Amino acid sequence: MRHDFVVITIARPKPDSATVAAVDLARAALVEEVGAADVGDHLGHVVEGERVVTHLFACARAGYVGWQWSVTVARASRTKDVTVDEIVLVPGDRAIVAPSWVPYRERIKPGDLSPGDLLPVDDDDPRLVPTYSFGDDPLDADEKAQVRAVAQDLGLGRVRTLAPEGRELAAQRWYDGDGGPDAPIARSAPDQCTTCGFLVRIAGPLSEMFGVCANGDANDDGRIVSFDHGCGAHSEVRLAKKHEPLPPPVPVIDTMTPDDVESF
Structure with a gap:
C-alpha cells in the first residue's frame, strides 16, 4: 500500500539587519514615552515579519517585576530608515498578572449569599422546565412573564420545576460532595446511611x-446524604466491650462520727 504525504513548509521571515540593530532607536523612543527611570536592560528581540522586529526591554517600574517594554520597529522596502510602530507593556514569563476574568454568575459558590442578596435565574436556564404547558410556540421574555403571572394568580403552584438536566446536575454534585460515599468520614464509617434509622x-x-440525615449528633444533620454515605453516628453502632466506659466503683458509706475522729 502506497502512502503519499504532503509536506507543508512554513517560511519564516529572515531577520532584517537594520531593524535588529535599531536598539538605540527603540530605547530612545521608549525613554521619551515612559521616562528613563522605568527602562531597564535590553532583553533581546523578536522577528515579527519581513523588516518588522520587536525589541524587549526590562521594566524597572515599581510593582511590575517581570514585565517587559515591547517596542516594535519596522523598515519600508527599499529604504534604510527605521521607524517606531508601537510601544506597549507586556508580561514576561515571571510577571505577576491578574487571573482570567470570570463572570460574576460563575464566581458565585454555595455559601456566598448574604441576607438580602438576590441571584436571579435566567428564563432559559436548562436546569428548569415549566410546571405547566403553554404550547409549542416559542415565547419571548414579556410573554413568559405574563404566563408566570397568570400561573401565580390561578394558584398553579411552582412556575418551574427541575428538568432532567437539573436533577442530574444536582445528583452528581451531591454524590461528589461531603454527603457522598467518597467523603473521608464515609470511607471510615462502620456502615452506610441506607441502613441507618435516622x-x-x-x-x-x-x-x-x-435521603436526609435526621441525627442531631451527626455532622450531616439536616443535609442530603447518599444511601452509600455513612458516619460514626449510625443508629446501629455499638461499642466493643473494651471501648465501653468502666462502671463506677461501688459507693462507700461514711459511718464515722465526730467522736470517732477525736478518738484517733
Missing part, C-alpha cells in the same frame, strides 16, 4: 439515591 426518605426521582 435516614429520612425523600420523594421524587432523587429518592432512589438520596
Whole structure:
C-alpha cells in the first residue's frame, strides 16, 4: 500500500539587519514615552515579519517585576530608515498578572449569599422546565412573564420545576460532595446511611439515591446524604466491650462520727 504525504513548509521571515540593530532607536523612543527611570536592560528581540522586529526591554517600574517594554520597529522596502510602530507593556514569563476574568454568575459558590442578596435565574436556564404547558410556540421574555403571572394568580403552584438536566446536575454534585460515599468520614464509617434509622426518605426521582440525615449528633444533620454515605453516628453502632466506659466503683458509706475522729 502506497502512502503519499504532503509536506507543508512554513517560511519564516529572515531577520532584517537594520531593524535588529535599531536598539538605540527603540530605547530612545521608549525613554521619551515612559521616562528613563522605568527602562531597564535590553532583553533581546523578536522577528515579527519581513523588516518588522520587536525589541524587549526590562521594566524597572515599581510593582511590575517581570514585565517587559515591547517596542516594535519596522523598515519600508527599499529604504534604510527605521521607524517606531508601537510601544506597549507586556508580561514576561515571571510577571505577576491578574487571573482570567470570570463572570460574576460563575464566581458565585454555595455559601456566598448574604441576607438580602438576590441571584436571579435566567428564563432559559436548562436546569428548569415549566410546571405547566403553554404550547409549542416559542415565547419571548414579556410573554413568559405574563404566563408566570397568570400561573401565580390561578394558584398553579411552582412556575418551574427541575428538568432532567437539573436533577442530574444536582445528583452528581451531591454524590461528589461531603454527603457522598467518597467523603473521608464515609470511607471510615462502620456502615452506610441506607441502613441507618435516622435516614429520612425523600420523594421524587432523587429518592432512589438520596435521603436526609435526621441525627442531631451527626455532622450531616439536616443535609442530603447518599444511601452509600455513612458516619460514626449510625443508629446501629455499638461499642466493643473494651471501648465501653468502666462502671463506677461501688459507693462507700461514711459511718464515722465526730467522736470517732477525736478518738484517733
